[in-house]
Amino acid sequence: MVIKCMVIDDEPLAIKVLEKYIKKVPDLELVATFDNPVTAGHFLQNNTIDLLFLDIQMPEVTGIDFIKNTTIQPKVILTTAFREYALEGYELDIIDYLLKPISFVRFYKSINKYRALNTTIQPGSGESTETNETSDHIFVNSNKRMIRIEFNNILFIDSIKDYVRIHTANDTIVTKDKISSFVEKLPSCFLRVHRSYIINTRKIASLTSKDVVLLGGMEIPIGSSYKEIIKFIKD
Template identity: 50%
Template sequence: MKTQCLIIDDEPLACTLIADYISKIPQLEVLAICHNALEAFETLKNKQVDLLFLDIQMPTLTGIDFLKSLSNPPKVIFTTAYREYAIESYELEVLDYLLKPIPFERFFKAVDKYFKSVCSIDAQVFPSKSVLVETFPDYIQINMNKKHHRVLFEDIIYAESLKDYVRVHTQNTSITTKEKISDFENKLPAFFIRTHRSYIVNAKKITAFTSQDVELGDREIPIGISYKQQVFEILKKI
């Protein structure tokens, strides 16, 4: 049985993009598209919804207020252009928080979180993680000086922003590519954490952490004030 998805967004182009992404994953199916929370209320009353793709800034009722009003909500992935609601979204225990424009790799990572969460409930009903892994590669392609480097996610220790460039550090080398760090972040799997506006770290490589920084062996990476609560919430679960 396919996962029934409800898209709630007042922007038609955003709805079209999410619907297209859903169509690329065989285990998902678009049940309905709603352009405001009031439409979504009616859909939830009459149909069984497994997963919500929910915008935040909408007329009449925001996505956050809509979610708070539900007594028994489905799993939720926020899709928004606004970063400032991230902390509140974690308090609502949503699966993920996707920033527009949303690349497919980042969308896929959020869907993978959904399947991991439901597999822990009933592995007989829902697809196993291996079904999704076949679609999602275990490496990232990084372009430097017209050369394309394939770097395994597992080998990346951290990445740092150098204005319009990102330097990716592995155990043995570093590769610099022209890309915004926020765009680079969207291509990474769930075990990477943004600790600072200039740094992303591989959570699997963290050997210790304090209120000010995380340690990756002999490297210390700062934790930015605006990222602190989000980072600690993630670290508690690792």
């Protein structure tokens, strides 16, 4: 499914960066860009957008004001050069915020959060959508026990049907879950590189080719929809 995107930012350079990143991801389509929130609001009245990249700090109308006063609204990822403004955005049910200057790896993490929200989270499920950028661990249910796993110990995560396996240097923990639900539970150093694999980019040993990454003695395949991300991991 194609994800129709729109960018609103008063900085031309910021728009160009997001344009470049959106073009790199096969299932994203850039529909329009605007440097004026008012004009963008009129566009939304007559066009369908799935995902909006919205700058917070803009003259006259801020990104926060735009969200509060726009009735027809897609899912939103906020962008900002000021970390202190991001917390207000979470009160408005946004997907994520990107701190400028935006790296492709962090951008891609946000896209995976959007995918996860649109494929796994059901109303009333009680699942938290809070990111784990400030946490250093996760708890998973395995064999009727809640096991604490440090993020730094995770090499990669893979899935088999309805089960997810979390691979560390010394162990493999199995839990009943969908791999897509892990995307938003992990910090930004983790990337989904295949429909069945999430890797810890800090644990990469080598990139053997554009289709395979060597990690923890294992060759992890790169899915066809994720190949563009490898060049940015190299950087």
